[in-house]
Amino acid sequence: MKHLIESQFDKLRPLFEEGGKLNWAWPLFEGQETLFLTPKHKTKAGAHVRDRMDMKRLMIFVLYALAPALLFAFYNVGYQGFLAEGVANPSFAQAVPRGALAMLPIIITSYAAGGIAELVFCVVRKHEINEGFLVTAMLFPLTLPPTIPLWMVAVGIIFGVVIGKEVFGGVGMNILNPALTARAFVFFTYPAAISGAGVWDVGGKDLLSSGPVTDGYTGATPLLAASSGAPGSDAVKLITEAGWSYQDLALGLIPGSAGEVSSVAAALGAIFLVVTGIASWRIIVSCIVGLLAMAAVLNGFAGPESVSMMTLPPHYHLVMGGFAFGAVFMATDPCSSAVTPTGRLIYGFFIGVLCVLVRVVNPAYPEGMMLAILFMNVFAPLIDYFVVKQTTKRRQARMAAAA
Amino acid sequence: MPDHALRKGLDIPIAGQASGEPVQLDPPSTVAYSPTEFRGLTPRLDVREGDTVERGAPLFHAKASPEIKFLSPVTGRVKEVRRGRRRVITDLVVEVTDATAAGVQFEAVDLNDADAIRRALQQRGQWAAFRTRPLNNIPSADSTPQAILVSATETGPLMPGPDVLIGEADKEHLTRGLAALAKLGPVHFAVPKGSALASAAGSAQTHTFSGPHPAGDPQVQVNLVCPPKGDGEVWYCKAWDVVEMGKVLAGGSFPNERVYAAVGAGVAQPRFVKAILGSPLADVVGSAKGEQLRWIRGSVLTGQAVDADRWVSHFKRAVHVLPDEVESELFGWALPMFGLWSFHKTFLKSFLGPGGPVDMRPGVYGGERAIVPIGVYAKVMVSPDILPEFLFKSIVANDLEEAIQLGLLDMTEEEAALCTYICPSKVEFDELLKKGIEMYEKEA
Numbered sequence: 109m110k111h112l113i114e115s116q117f118d119k120l121r122p123l124f125e126e127g128g129k130l131n132w133a134w135p136l137f138e139g140q141e142t143l144f145l146t147p148k149h150k151t152k153a154g155a156h157v158r159d160r161m162d163m164k165r166l167m168i169f170v171l172y173a174l175a176p177a178l179l180f181a182f183y184n185v186g187y188q189g190f191l192a193e194g195v196a197n198p199s200f201a202q203a204v205p206r207g208a209l210a211m212l213p214i215i216i217t218s219y220a221a222g223g224i225a226e227l228v229f230c231v232v233r234k235h236e237i238n239e240g241f242l243v244t245a246m247l248f249p250l251t252l253p254p255t256i257p258l259w260m261v262a263v264g265i266i267f268g269v270v271i272g273k274e275v276f277g278g279v280g281m282n283i284l285n286p287a288l289t290a291r292a293f294v295f296f297t298y299p300a301a302i303s304g305a306g307v308w309d310v311g312g313k314d315l316l317s318s319g320p321v322t323d324g325y326t327g328a329t330p331l332l333a334a335s336s337g338a339p340g341s342d343a344v345k346l347i348t349e350a351g352w353s354y355q356d357l358a359l360g361l362i363p364g365s366a367g368e369v370s371s372v373a374a375a376l377g378a379i380f381l382v383v384t385g386i387a388s389w390r391i392i393v394s395c396i397v398g399l400l401a402m403a404a405v406l407n408g409f410a411g412p413e414s415v416s417m418m419t420l421p422p423h424y425h426l427v428m429g430g431f432a433f434g435a436v437f438m439a440t441d442p443c444s445s446a447v448t449p450t451g452r453l454i455y456g457f458f459i460g461v462l463c464v465l466v467r468v469v470n471p472a473y474p475e476g477m478m479l480a481i482l483f484m485n486v487f488a489p490l491i492d493y494f495v496v497k498q499t500t501k502r503r504q505a506r507m508a509a510a511a
Numbered sequence: 512m513p514d515h516a517l518r519k520g521l522d523i524p525i526a527g528q529a530s531g532e533p534v535q536l537d538p539p540s541t542v543a544y545s546p547t548e549f550r551g552l553t554p555r556l557d558v559r560e561g562d563t564v565e566r567g568a569p570l571f572h573a574k575a576s577p578e579i580k581f582l583s584p585v586t587g588r589v590k591e592v593r594r595g596r597r598r599v600i601t602d603l604v605v606e607v608t609d610a611t612a613a614g615v616q617f618e619a620v621d622l623n624d625a626d627a628i629r630r631a632l633q634q635r636g637q638w639a640a641f642r643t644r645p646l647n648n649i650p651s652a653d654s655t656p657q658a659i660l661v662s663a664t665e666t667g668p669l670m671p672g673p674d675v676l677i678g679e680a681d682k683e684h685l686t687r688g689l690a691a692l693a694k695l696g697p698v699h700f701a702v703p704k705g706s707a708l709a710s711a712a713g714s715a716q717t718h719t720f721s722g723p724h725p726a727g728d729p730q731v732q733v734n735l736v737c738p739p740k741g742d743g744e745v746w747y748c749k750a751w752d753v754v755e756m757g758k759v760l761a762g763g764s765f766p767n768e769r770v771y772a773a774v775g776a777g778v779a780q781p782r783f784v785k786a787i788l789g790s791p792l793a794d795v796v797g798s799a800k801g802e803q804l805r806w807i808r809g810s811v812l813t814g815q816a817v818d819a820d821r822w823v824s825h826f827k828r829a830v831h832v833l834p835d836e837v838e839s840e841l842f843g844w845a846l847p848m849f850g851l852w853s854f855h856k857t858f859l860k861s862f863l864g865p866g867g868p869v870d871m872r873p874g875v876y877g878g879e880r881a882i883v884p885i886g887v888y889a890k891v892m893v894s895p896d897i898l899p900e901f902l903f904k905s906i907v908a909n910d911l912e913e914a915i916q917l918g919l920l921d922m923t924e925e926e927a928a929l930c931t932y933i934c935p936s937k938v939e940f941d942e943l944l945k946k947g948i949e950m951y952e953k954e955a
Contacts, residue, residue, distance in 0.1 A: 155931040158934075
């Protein structure tokens with residue numbers, strides 16, 4: 109099997125190599141070959157032996173970490189669709205195909221449209237395919253509502269890949285997380301398709317629909333429900349009245365962006381990423397600390413005249429909206445986060461703080477994680493700048509004091 | 512006695528460890544020097560092709576300091592001066608005519624006379640064992656060090672350590688050498704934790720080191736013990752080279768026997784040998800196995816690949832023969848790959864341990880990418896307060912001033928090589944470090 113594949117690639121290689129007819133498509137060939145076979149080229153300079161780990165393996169492991177969130181998205185999208193139509197307890201076998209039917213076109217569109225953008229850049233700029241795209245194109249659909257029109261998915265991912273990443277020089281050079289850049293683009297350009305109450309379920313809209321949406325079903329997300337109460341009302345009461353328990357919120361059996369609803373799925377991904385050493389535990393932990401701290405502070409200021417979100421307890425903030433998913437998969441993007449260990453603690457902490465601030469203080473957006481991360485992406489180099497300055501000073505002082 | 516127990520770093524579990532007592536080799540037919548292995552040295556020949564030389568007579572000297580001489584290990588005839596690109600001398604080959612000749616006789620040196628010690632070490636071919644921090648050059652003949660670090664530790668992959676290289680009979684020479692060095696500058700003596708060598712220290716300040724590679728690297732030890740201050744320089748050398756210094760200071764014939772290790776999966780029988788300085792690689796290795804092989808003087812991390820018909824290094828006491836063929840794996844990037852070990856926790860064996868020596872090949876195992884900083888480099892960095900991601904980015908950007916600020920001159924070769932080894936983006940940090948240092952030398 110291996111030898112068969114190897115010989116096929118060896119046969120085709122001269123066509124794509126320097127001087128071959130299809131030399132312009134070398135990144136395409138190289139991408140295909142390394143998809144099947146690990147590269148065979150030898151070390152020429154530097155250390156003679158190298159570790160087996162490479163960027164492809166790193167990125168595929170992020171995809172593995174996304175598996176729980178993806179599978180849960182399939183289930184919950186179907187589940188919420190039936191719920192909207194008044195089917196009380198849809199079975200697993202009913203829900204998953206329906207969710208898959210809604211999600212797969214979005215995911216395929218994301219990979220296809222983004223992939224073409226990525227390939228064009230590879231061919232024009234003559235670099236190998238950046239496998240970071242595999243992650244970007246999977247993260248993006250999971251942050252979208254399942255009812256999003258496919259053309260918006262295509263436009264969004266192309267914007268994310270080109271403006272979020274390629275114009276800076278590809279993976280490793282980007283300042284913003286490309287998947288979040290794509291989402292922010294869709295969020296601000298087509299707000300009606302990605303915010304409000306009506307977009308979070310596929311009820312009454314798709315092929316597997318069991319009937320029209322029942323009267324009185326609002327389709328609001330818990331965050332929207334918690335923020336739309338009268339001043340002074342209790343946020344937890346609003347959520348309970350809407351029919352959700354804390355367990356529902358944590359498990360993710362709620363309307364919301366397809367992959368972001370389940371904090372449990374995100375936690376599973378977090379464990380996998382931290383154990384394999386791919387994501388920084390510092391960022392995840394400091395995000396949580398920042399969120400809990402800021403929420404607790406705002407709780408302290410809640411009064412009879414304040415908005416209902418002020419009263420939302422810290423542990424509710426933790427499991428609502430896209431916080432868990434963002435903290436695990438978006439904030440930890442090593443390219444757009446701070447790099448220094450201390451910098452990562454500061455960076456994560458302020459993501460948590462800003463997330464709560466946007467949710468509570470800004471009346472326009474019930475969810476703040478996307479904006480918090482993008483904002484801190486921009487500040488990450490500045491944080492690093494100060495940490496690096498500090499480290500340099502410490503090293504020089506140590507050198508001067510020694511001996 | 513300050514103790515340095517280091518936790519960060521990596522011992523690469525590569526196969527081909529040498530074992531047993533050193534095997535005494537028959538005298539070789541040729542011996543050779545590679546002047547290119549002494550960084551910063553421009554050689555001026557004292558002999559011509561066809562000349563006869565005595566054991567202990569000079570073959571060449573440093574152009575910048577003619578006192579720094581390199582001596583013939585044997586009595587013989589200069590057979591060949593091999594030159595490489597731009598007529599750089601790559602090998603100075605001496606044909607052995609009399610393997611047992613005593614050659615030039617040295618007189619014993621007064622160990623209280625600093626000038627006499629300095630002169631003797633220079634003229635008796637020992638000076639090149641010293642290297643300077645920060646640039647790793649051979650010190651100039653009249654320079655004074657802020658400190659001298661003598662390292663009796665070795666943690667490089669499959670490199671022979673003090674237990675093999677320093678025999679019981681060598682200890683008195685080591686003590687004499689250390690006492691002599693103390694006349695040139697304050698001496699720090701680094702030994703493995705629990706080693707009996709500490710008793711040879713004399714007046715030197717002893718430090719114990721333990722932990723994975725690069726804990727045994729003298730450049731790292733300089734950073735931790737006695738970093739150079741201001742424009743000054745610190746010298747370092749290996750304790751087994753100080754043994755040779757001790758011998759020449761005692762007088763007699765030029766000591767021309769060394770212990771070398773023949774290691775790696777390409778060596779049929781990995782072993783230690785006692786051989787004449789500068790012996791042919793093939794003599795030291797014995798029989799190699801496999802068709803395609805890479806012959807490396809030194810370790811797989813920082814050694815230099817050379818043709819098989821050349822000679823051993825003068826100061827790197829190992830020859831690593833690495834099978835030079837790389838197989839590809841089907842879908843290797845996505846599968847668990849139960850058989851493979853990696854420093855990164857993305858393979859099953861990364862958790863269980865390699866389970867014995869690993870048959871490594873010189874594959875890159877991935878395409879070169881931009882640095883994706885997942886924080887791995889810090890796991891092999893022992894030198895304090897250096898941030899490799901930032902340092903190397905500044906070198907790539909040709910920003911010398913920034914690079915110096917970030918520790919270009921404190922970064923060590925072994926740490927850079929370890930960063931290269933573990934880098935998932937396959938960036939060659941050791942090459943970047945060389946580039947940065949060259950940039951610095953050009954400006955200075």
